[in-house]
Amino acid sequence: MAVFIHCADLHLDRGIQTPASISRDLENKLARAAYDAFSTICSEAVNRSVDFMIISGDLYHHEERSVHAQWFFKKQMEKLEKAGIHVYAVHGNHDPFTNEKAVRLPENVHIFPPEGDVLIHELPEEKVFLYGFSYPDKAYTASPMPMYKKREEEGLHIAVLHGQESSQEAHEPYAPFTVQELKNSGMDYWALGHIHEHQVLSRNPAVVYPGCIQGGHRKETGIKGACLVTMSREETDLHFLQSSEVVWTKAEVPIEKAETFNDLILQTGRLLPVTEKAVVLCSLEFQGRGNLHSWMHKNKQELHGLLREEFDQDELIVESVKLKTMQPLTESRSELAEDIQKITAELKEDSSELAEHLQSLLEHPSIRRHLNGFQQEELEDILNQAETNLLLAVQEEETK
Numbered sequence: 001m002a003v004f005i006h007c008a009d010l011h012l013d014r015g016i017q018t019p020a021s022i023s024r025d026l027e028n029k030l031a032r033a034a035y036d037a038f039s040t041i042c043s044e045a046v047n048r049s050v051d052f053m054i055i056s057g058d059l060y061h062h063e064e065r066s067v068h069a070q071w072f073f074k075k076q077m078e079k080l081e082k083a084g085i086h087v088y089a090v091h092g093n094h095d096p097f098t099n100e101k102a103v104r105l106p107e108n109v110h111i112f113p114p115e116g117d118v119l120i121h122e123l124p125e126e127k128v129f130l131y132g133f134s135y136p137d138k139a140y141t142a143s144p145m146p147m148y149k150k151r152e153e154e155g156l157h158i159a160v161l162h163g164q165e166s167s168q169e170a171h172e173p174y175a176p177f178t179v180q181e182l183k184n185s186g187m188d189y190w191a192l193g194h195i196h197e198h199q200v201l202s203r204n205p206a207v208v209y210p211g212c213i214q215g216g217h218r219k220e221t222g223i224k225g226a227c228l229v230t231m232s233r234e235e236t237d238l239h240f241l242q243s244s245e246v247v248w249t250k251a252e253v254p255i256e257k258a259e260t261f262n263d264l265i266l267q268t269g270r271l272l273p274v275t276e277k278a279v280v281l282c283s284l285e286f287q288g289r290g291n292l293h294s295w296m297h298k299n300k301q302e303l304h305g306l307l308r309e310e311f312d313q314d315e316l317i318v319e320s321v322k323l324k325t326m327q328p329l330t331e332s333r334s335e336l337a338e339d340i341q342k343i344t345a346e347l348k349e350d351s352s353e354l355a356e357h358l359q360s361l362l363e364h365p366s367i368r369r370h371l372n373g374f375q376q377e378e379l380e381d382i383l384n385q386a387e388t389n390l391l392l393a394v395q396e397e398e399t400k
């Protein structure tokens with residue numbers, strides 16, 4: 001049997017998106033969050049006397065690692081060395097392999113080289129084979145499979161890979177693979193990294209992304225952590241350990257029933273998350289058609305300020321406000337307004353026409369550099385915003 005911690009995507013020197021005007025204490029906590037998360041994981045490793053630790057890439061956020069981050073990492077590794085815990089790590093697309101060693105790591109740390117390697121970890125009653133390779137450069141688009149040839153020897157076989165399941169299109173194709181390829185390899189555990197959300201792609205054999213250890217921005221929602229893995233030749237047990245002390249969340253607030261601001265505040269308060277074991281940074285998304293829609297759009301800054309005044313506490317910050325609201329259908333009786341709403345609804349049903357119009361925009365050289373397309377959700381946002389702007393303009397004309 002082997003007991004180990006599998007973590008990935010530490011992104012130690014990544015700055016966290018900081019909301020405006022927060023206390024100095026909280027600002028410091030956010031700046032330290034990734035470091036604190038990794039320190040928690042290493043303490044868990046010591047307290048639980050694990051056999052070893054695996055880190056599946058992106059230890060650092062920047063290719064040019066900061067000395068501060070490297071020094072911090074070294075100290076954590078020393079903490080593990082004192083407890084007799086070995087560490088097996090690969091470098092990923094953010095922190096490709098380098099020979100430059102400004103900070104020397106202790107002997108318990110084993111970094112897989114770019115050409116790949118098989119390392120053996122001897123336990124009293126089990127032999128563990130670890131396979132892996134580090135990215136030589138920021139981009140690695142070839143299949144990683146040739147790097148993982150299982151040895152025909154008795155033991156536990158663990159593959160450490162920073163890469164992406166090929167159907168997950170939202171990301172660049174880094175070291176792409178299919179789950180079937182991993183299954184066919186004969187390995188007992190695939191310790192993956194790169195996707196920042198915890199995912200178990202297969203149970204037998206276990207194919208696991210632990211996710212990043214601390215969310216860095218509002219899209220990385222939820223509790224982040226590492227996997228504590230207990231593994232024998234018969235079965236693999238996974239237990240998730242929380243490491244993030246700062247958690248990003250999103251709360252969706254419908255505005256249909258809010259006649260007054262009092263209703264809106266009441267409704268928002270009901271839907272805010274309960275904080276537990278972490279500081280919660282909440283982005284509020286208001287949705288639906290309602291009477292407060294026009295006011296909210298015209299006074300978005302004031303609304304955000306008001307919500308923060310009302311709800312911000314030590315452990316909860318209303319980090320951002322997003323408006324996905326629409327004009328109530330009955331508010332305007334003009335034919336023009338009706339047309340605008342009808343056309344918006346049609347375009348939402350089938351956004352291919354809009355996508356076509358936007359295509360010429362995407363072909364513009366200075367736009368192409370920053371943007372390579374729109375997701376369905378973004379198209380809907382654009383449509384909602386356009387509808388709001390037009391209806392507000394019609395309303396203003398009518399009241400002149």
Ligand SMILES: [Mn+2]
Pocket residue numbers: 009058094194195196
């Ligand atoms: Mn990453």
